Amino acid sequence: MADSSDHSEDMDVDTLVAQGSELVDAILRRTPLAEIQSLIEAGAPVWYQDDEGTSPLHAAAYVEDDALVRILIDEGAVWNAVDNLHNTAGDIALSLNNEKCYTIIRDAGIRSEMLLTLLSKRASAASSPMSLILRATDTTPAGSTDAFLSTRLEYTTDEHGQDICLVKVADDEEVGVMMGWERGIMQETVRRLCLDHENLGEGLKVLNVGFGLGIIDGLFQSLPTKPSLHVIIEPHPDVLAHMRAQGWYEKPGVKILEGKWQDFVESEELLCVGGFDVVYTDTFSEDYSALHRFFEHVPDLLAGPESRFGFFNGLGATSGLHRLLFEDLHLADVGIDVEWSDVDVFEGDTDRWGKTREYFAMRTYRLPTGRMRAF
Template sequence: MDQVDAATVLGEHLINAILENASVGTVKDILKSGAPLWYQKGEEGMSPLHAAAYVQNEELVVMLIEKGAVWNAVDNFKNTAGDIALSFNNAGIYTRIRDAGIRAEMLLGILNARSDSDESMDMDAEDGALILRERDKTATGSNTAFLESKLRYTVDEHGQEICMLKVGKEEVGVMMGWEKGIMEETVKKLCDDHRNNERLKVLNVGFGLGIIDTLFQSLPHPPTQHVIIEPHSDVLRHMRDLGWYSKPGVQILEGKWQDFINADGDESPLLAGGGFDVIYTDTFSEDYSDLHRFFEHLPDLLAGPESRFSFFNGLGATNALFYDVYTHIAELHLAEVGFDIEWSDVDVTSTFEEDRWGKSREYFTLPFYRLPIAKMGMV
């Protein structure tokens, strides 16, 4: 028997034993005999962790995670072990798996940050077991490729405004009209009861369809300063066509947020005006590590303790567990830079009655959007 066959036999044995309710001790012995924790059954893609979630054995789940079970393995039906626990309403097991995900992601974030600053370290997300950050060099995963790509503004057959990007044979919505409900709720939570709501200084990163910028402009008191950062030439052309360059109080910074945030001291147009009351960011083809880097600049960018920050919370939004993990990691990272988050849920099932995706790849399939509003924590 070659090594692959042996691993298959042991892997099948391990999963079958778990499904037959073997004790934790027996499962440990099977692992000691060399059974691979990464193994997934051929037909349905079930991993040992999925099996432990199916039999709802929390002690076994904890042991498998300690031994290095892959928290984010997906079966052939696109379910993680966390999704299985959710389907049984087993909060204990779900939380164990989610927390393993948070720990793994936080650790990987630290290792990646180190490898960024130390070229001798060759840590790469692809080396990890993660699927959250699979390397994607196309315009959906690489900001450089995105900024070189062509965008198409159009209205679909249901009257939905969309900004589309072509990726190979597929089209992906960069921004779609159905997200308006999310943007409306965000502006409400950011501005309505803000102490400075008669003279807000607003920074928005990423124009897209201009939904959120139009909402900021439609406030009872439009912002006294409204800075928009946007790098894509097709978007900038669209903004020019719509007259955004001549709106009072609006300043368009042509470039990536990284270009302006990394400018030195007073030279940065972002740091010159004493900080913003409201900041929102919603970019495209950037990953969580970019968002995390943006978080680290917030203490400099915001005007004071009344200031508010929100971001488009869309990472991992095709799977409940991944979405939950990202949501928690964002909360932990914002706490590290001194912010508390309040979350609210926006029901996105009713925001657009028609087929919202049209020909676009679906990037948000969960029924609820978790809307973050961050404020400086009270010390």
């Protein structure tokens, strides 16, 4: 008896695997929708993933079939299943610039995230499965704010003469807090956040979180009209000393808040401003959940629909595009729409990291610019 039931369970699993594999193949072969629907109706599992981690949803994203993406989501496909390269179907849609497929998957994510939040509140759970995926476990100065703030920083130059700011994370390893070659990213960020801003002529009210090399703050100061208010939040004592030595404390319109953004984000100093035209954040040693928490404050910090929000998109912290999906999703959740644009960070230089740890490995940086959604 036991033998035969075990055998039939094996049979069931084998059948499901065969059906799942047939479904993925059929989608990748662009089989007509009606036939794919018949496979699903016959019991092919939409949650199946093959040896490479490809699910029917990944396959539908690859062939850019938005009608099928919608059907699979409605049938219960797992929106955030990752393949062996750590990409979700949403990452694939995004990398193919297929906005329709991406939006359907993202919206499924928002729905399930809202449900998870509700469930976790009900169950008083400390964290949702998503925060488990995204939480960093690094306790070195690169991954722990407390360790970072009590470690000395060094301002120096790399072999190409570019400014760098380094922190030692182990006897034989240094991590760049900020590298001079990231200037191109900061330039493009400021261009997108400020240059066509309707309040530029009267001097923008700017909030920047994290000074680093001061590249973006220098660029804000070089706008055609200087900011009418330029608030910088910075906690690291060595960075603050560097700012003092460079005269940042004396610059008109500049206000330096010594501490972490967490210390000020709900304070009078920020909230009495009446809203910033531009908010930018680029911190160090914080994981994605911290950025996610910052996102939740952004609507209160911005002046209105014409205001802009930017952040350093730390691609290296998880796996490339995978993280973009969460960023987009969580910003949509707080009413901010993001536009992504590409910045080429490679510029023919193969050794831009020197001896420091690489924090993103892609040639193209996906630069986010957020705005409050108009209702």
